[in-house]
Amino acid sequence: MIYFDSDYMSGAHPEVLERLVATNAEQTVGYGSDGYTQRAQDLIRTACGAPQARVQLLVGGTQTNATLIDGVLARHEGVLAAESGHIAVHEAGAVEASGHKVLTLPHTEGKVSAETVARYIADFYHDETYTHMVAPGMLYISQPTEYGTIYSRAELEALSRVCHEADIPLYIDGARLGYALAAEGCDFTLQDIAALSDLFYIGGTKVGALFGEAVVVTNPRLIPHLFPLVKQHGALLAKGRLLGVQFEALFTNDLYLRIARRAVGQALRLRDAFVARGYEVVGSSPTNQQFFRLDNAVIDRLKEQVSFELWGPRGAEQSVVRFVTGWSTSDEDIEALIALL
Amino acid sequence: MIYFDSDYMSGAHPEVLERLVATNAEQTVGYGSDGYTQRAQDLIRTACGAPQARVQLLVGGTQTNATLIDGVLARHEGVLAAESGHIAVHEAGAVEASGHKVLTLPHTEGKVSAETVARYIADFYHDETYTHMVAPGMLYISQPTEYGTIYSRAELEALSRVCHEADIPLYIDGARLGYALAAEGCDFTLQDIAALSDLFYIGGTKVGALFGEAVVVTNPRLIPHLFPLVKQHGALLAKGRLLGVQFEALFTNDLYLRIARRAVGQALRLRDAFVARGYEVVGSSPTNQQFFRLDNAVIDRLKEQVSFELWGPRGAEQSVVRFVTGWSTSDEDIEALIALL
């Protein structure tokens, strides 16, 4: 079986694993007060060009989103997000479980436009009954989106401007941030992400770590008491240095971007092969997720040897499927898949 | 100033007020254990043809919706509702504040169809990732809807059937239930409402009471511990008999329906007058709420002598407005308004 279900099918990238093994017997204090975590935090601040930022290492994406959104919003506020946003669809109601509404916005391939956000906010405050409604308290976007697409630098700037004019923070879910930075046609840097957002996270789970997401709060006043909130959300890892060791490795010798670039390359190769064989590409993802519309018969045939996900419900005749590459997607995997097309 | 903002602009209907005054000096136990409340509960069970039902009297609509939805849903479930549903828009996130997502559905003039509900549920369970999503745990509809429209008996039957096939309860928000029962073309009774839903409430606040909503749980196993939940939601009235006295009055000599019929009559008279003067009616409400699209200049002129609400944000040239009648809308009010058109 070849796996294209997602980018979390294997363990850690060898350079990450090696560090975990090398440091395993060492004893350090827990909960992220250790030296590995401090070095990782410093490396990340430097990579972001954000010396003032607070960096907090967490285990997984859903807990990260839930903790940060809960920490930033006032009780009467909700979070704006694309209808397709991960927090709106695939986190089993984690945001609502901490008491907040996800205010959904129309989108194009997972992206919300600055105009859409601005109009939502303007309409909201023009409504005579707005104090009976959930106030927009922050904007959530994912970069890349759930459709694999990316916001350009100009789009990010426009969103950032709209948010700051409305005095609400811009939060970027970077579960796959590496693949955005390595995308075909990417015109922004990690420093841009840090400069244009108020808080975001750099996903490790899907970019070569065993697990781990590095939260960067570029405006630390937004969540003055992050640590107890992390604990309250069950998101504090006892052996916190495991996160520090991994992110130190990922931000040493450019490993994070090396992993992302290679996986994006494999994904584009795979896309080109589908196209060459006449299959329909769905959307315009320049990252490590590629979507195709296939006959159900083709899907069933491929599924005998390849593992991948349906994208939404199965259609009557055809369905949309998703193929994802990761650090461990080998040339052999790609070639074996292509041979089956 | 003449008020058409809503149906809660005046105090109580005189027959209700009289009973509050007549019983004021009496002493009874609190929290709804008194004889007035018991008689009201019996009258309501009888009127509903539902001797098995649990009847609980609460103060207001938002607290009623929040308490019941929180009581019925499991932690991983959300509530299906029209995008325009009161719980989805105008309750300041009360459902989310108790941890549950409102799963919104497209609608026609506030009404969701059985097909829409069935398709949502079918698609949900056909999605391979559904255990990562919020499961539909109940259906909320309002009767009449926020657009003043009503579900016909056949539509209610179809919704009831879909819900029971999916094993989720059907909950009817009856904040203005009287006006549905008194609507032009209504083809169902209170007994039908009770028979076709699993729980619903009979709104008092907007139909002649000072305040009060009578919850009818026709399937009491749905919320075995309703009382402490009411207390926990801050919805328990110390002088609970105030609710009992009022609902006893409303369900004596058909007062509830008398109030509703008169107000609907006034609303239709008002609608006809707008039509006769060439104004555009928006939607097709047969109840006590009527909607019109007016030039902003007309709105501004009327507002000097008449109080009413914009329906949504103010448009560039024209805006939609809402006129609502209630127990206290007098013939003089209607005539004065007509004279201004």
Add this chain to the structure above:
Amino acid sequence: MIYFDSDYMSGAHPEVLERLVATNAEQTVGYGSDGYTQRAQDLIRTACGAPQARVQLLVGGTQTNATLIDGVLARHEGVLAAESGHIAVHEAGAVEASGHKVLTLPHTEGKVSAETVARYIADFYHDETYTHMVAPGMLYISQPTEYGTIYSRAELEALSRVCHEADIPLYIDGARLGYALAAEGCDFTLQDIAALSDLFYIGGTKVGALFGEAVVVTNPRLIPHLFPLVKQHGALLAKGRLLGVQFEALFTNDLYLRIARRAVGQALRLRDAFVARGYEVVGSSPTNQQFFRLDNAVIDRLKEQVSFELWGPRGAEQSVVRFVTGWSTSDEDIEALIALL
């Protein structure tokens, strides 16, 4: 049957009821934007000597406590309260339902001392693991307490000082505040309450209103967005002017204090009669609640003609009982009870 269960056994004081009747037919806007509410708010600000205060009228005590505590606390904070505090015992977990822990303190007859509070806070921050614990974010006291006792002015000053040194707000639950102000030996005024606390409420339900609690936020920056929070908690009354009319009446011609003084007088008369007959008084309440330890046989005999509550579980031979007076406790009630002793 004579009722001494509580101070919410009858309807409204006649002067309050008369105003509700007189204004019943009038039409006003809803949700507390009406003139009655504005006048009540002004009267209360004046009575409190707090022109800067935000006054918000709510329906009941539990919803008031839950809304304010939820509004003031950060997500990682809890509320300090006596183990016997209403929020800790008799609100069915309403504070926890909005996500916050009640941090309980030892007490003497319902009162917490400034020393206890100061020591709790000092110990908390001296604990190396405090970021894993719920931080004390505000202090809740009730005046009078659940034991009927009152904090003296010096005690309030000491609590206020401790809170402000720790930079946490002092919140006073005044469900029965009138009876504290009218208590035997009271050495503080309503202005003192306003000056020494950051927010508090003036209970109406138990002091002559049909229902209603007047929240006074003397430091309005504590809850900048109170209105949507009230709505979210299901605590917004559609016919909001009912609260305005009642509090306008209560703060006209000193009615609030007249009601409280008379009820306290009746309670002390009742206490003296119990003492004269050799019954044991429990505690030292100078307010309208009086506690006695009675033989169960006496309790059972009295219960045939008098309604009153056990205070805690029934003992093997004796139990503690509570007798409460209110605006409607008549001389005849007192005399009839005394005749039964």
Add this chain to the structure above:
Amino acid sequence: MIYFDSDYMSGAHPEVLERLVATNAEQTVGYGSDGYTQRAQDLIRTACGAPQARVQLLVGGTQTNATLIDGVLARHEGVLAAESGHIAVHEAGAVEASGHKVLTLPHTEGKVSAETVARYIADFYHDETYTHMVAPGMLYISQPTEYGTIYSRAELEALSRVCHEADIPLYIDGARLGYALAAEGCDFTLQDIAALSDLFYIGGTKVGALFGEAVVVTNPRLIPHLFPLVKQHGALLAKGRLLGVQFEALFTNDLYLRIARRAVGQALRLRDAFVARGYEVVGSSPTNQQFFRLDNAVIDRLKEQVSFELWGPRGAEQSVVRFVTGWSTSDEDIEALIALL
């Protein structure tokens, strides 16, 4: 520096790490649907003698407690726990954050007695006002307790009996369960734990894993929809097989117990050395946590070379300290510490 702060100072036990390394490059499906997780679940069911049990692998203790307690309790219920229970003190209010009160009980060295529980429940339902209070909906105990003590088999049987008579589940927090099973004087087995409780977890983080807790729901009807709840609580690990691989290793060749027995042996050796030098042992822990009362001067001196925690706030002259051993506590560590005493 020698570390005795806790049992999570090092990485994983070598036999666990080796399996993670050996399986790292492999590709499997995510979220715990892989074969490693299935084998681990089977091994655990077998070790527990509970073929009917549902086994769910989670990352950390706080998220496990919060998820399970939230899943088991009805909205109006709270969880009974010792005042010293981890959920009551050191989880930053995670239980309250999901809406539930921790109902605290007096304890002896962290242990609650069956009598205490039975009396609480009996008193609760004898209180006339109990429907205004948070109902006891489950019992939480930790085995071993936060004081390192263990419940004997007879004590567990008595607690189990009391819970089942009251129809509430018994939940055992086994963050350090191995050390209870390996304790001096332990008279129960893992099968007994499974038979006497309704749900519990086998802690991995503190017993040789990198992280991980194995939840065993011996009565699966208690939480019919555990998976989406895990997701909602942010407790679902994308690379779920990491948990499966580790628990498969821990339950192969008795590794879990071997680790625990060795650490307990080291702790008792350390305790005996303190005793031999005349230091005061605090409490009577037979497990891997040992407590001593030391002069602050001694503490300060030791802290120069040894890392350990104060147990509660620092006293004026003396303070209580905690020393904990784990899989990586070497003979050299113990001897070096003894040399410093």
